[in-house]
Amino acid sequence: MTTDTTTKDTAPDATTPDRTVLDARGVTMRFGGLTAVRGVDLTVRSGEIVGLIGPNGAGKTTFFNCLTGLYVPTEGEVRYKGTLLPPKSFKVTAAGIARTFQNIRLFSNMTVLENVLVGRHTRTKEGFWSAVLRGPGFHKAENASRARAMELLEFVGLAPKAEHLARNLPYGEQRKLEIARALASEPGLLLLDEPTAGMNPQETRATEELVFAIRDMGIAVLVIEHDMRFIFNLCDRVAVLVQGEKLIEGDSATVQGDDRVIAAYLGEPFEGAPGDEEAAEVHAAEAHAAPPAQAPTEAPAPAPTEAPADTPTEAEPGKENDR
Structure with missing residues (x-):
């Protein structure tokens, strides 16, 4: 018996240009009543570097976990080179998807x-x-x-x-x-979860060069990162997640110039923001469930009337001797 030592340079179709390596469609992940990822579509082609960005809590790592079999998506499907991935992490790795973690796990x-x-x-x-x-x-x-x-x-x-x-x-x-x-x-696809977190500028630059070298080997890369300079220098396309939904996807210039992306990172509300429709439904349900206001049962107290002119009143402070 022998070991399969085939590298990606010799693997079939590893470097076929524009071949879709990853195809995620309608990926949704719910934890009880919390929807962490909602209807996310994302494709990655061979030899391409794609970035995934968004504010903290946007669902980026949860989405990675859905792609790699750590979570079984509540809805949607994930395909690798046209084949539906099994919901087991070791089988996903065997199929050709590898990943690193936000927290180092050596x-x-x-x-x-x-x-x-x-x-x-x-x-x-x-x-x-x-x-x-x-x-x-x-x-x-x-x-x-x-x-x-x-x-x-x-x-x-x-x-x-x-x-x-x-x-x-x-x-x-x-x-x-x-x-x-x-x-x-x-792997044919490498997923990197915040590979430069905690690094100084020199280490970040070295990581950037390493990712380019990996891409040159014919391996597609999907990367999560909060360092915007790193992401926009590195990636062919960038997708933005906000509150578990994909807000926009495009090249670096398109994403950087989108006012909604800037507003999302600054925490400012904007029209059509992900989660607005759900929040409106919650408010409507609460309003429908609230009991109607009841009319007062006691008669209102009579309004005070002015005292007659000849009725003595209390003297104002300091004028006790003016009566």
């Missing part, structure tokens, strides 16, 4: 090389008995996986630290290691 007590080898498991065909018997096929597959892992560490600039523990890497290099581990599954 195996801190494993070496840098071992972390990348973990990402190879979906491309390894060795079974239980092969691992137990450790025959020639097992050693061949293991050597192939190590060679590929070292190639990826060289690609992200971490080859000299292959035997270091992951927890001992600086923050920026941990981010690179997570990307290398994702690439080890040989």
Whole structure:
């Protein structure tokens, strides 16, 4: 038995121009009475970098979780290269979609090389008995996986630290290691969730160059980020989520010039904002359910009348001796 070490450069149709890699249609995710994502459509084509932005709480990471099988969408469907994705994260990875996380999730007590080898498991065909018997096929597959892992560490600039523990890497290099581990599954689509969070300008620029290099390998990229300069320099298209709905999608110039996007980031209301219709329905329901106002049962007190002219009144303060 052997290991599938096919890279994306040789994978069939990996670099076919304008081929739709990801097709998400009407993705909706509800948690009880809360709708976190509502009817989002998004496509990503091969060799393309697409950005997903929006204010905090807009539903970006929830949408990522729906794409990668961590959540099963309440409504809608997600297709990868025309095939409907199963609602299991490990099957989504095997299909060709890999991701990183907003909070780094490395195996801190494993070496840098071992972390990348973990990402190879979906491309390894060795079974239980092969691992137990450790025959020639097992050693061949293991050597192939190590060679590929070292190639990826060289690609992200971490080859000299292959035997270091992951927890001992600086923050920026941990981010690179997570990307290398994702690439080890040989994806056709890579999802990056805030890859430059907490980085200084030099590290951000290095990450930008790394993402361009990944794109040049023929891998499509979908990235969430709050650094607008990074997003607009990097992406071919940008989609904006606001309150779980897609507000606009287009090139960087189109999105930057849209007044609704600016208003959404500033927290200012605007006509037709996502959630307005739902809020109006809630207010209408509350008004319909409120009990009608009841008429007063007691007669109103009579209005005071002016005292007759010859009726003595209380003297104003300080004028007690003027009577």
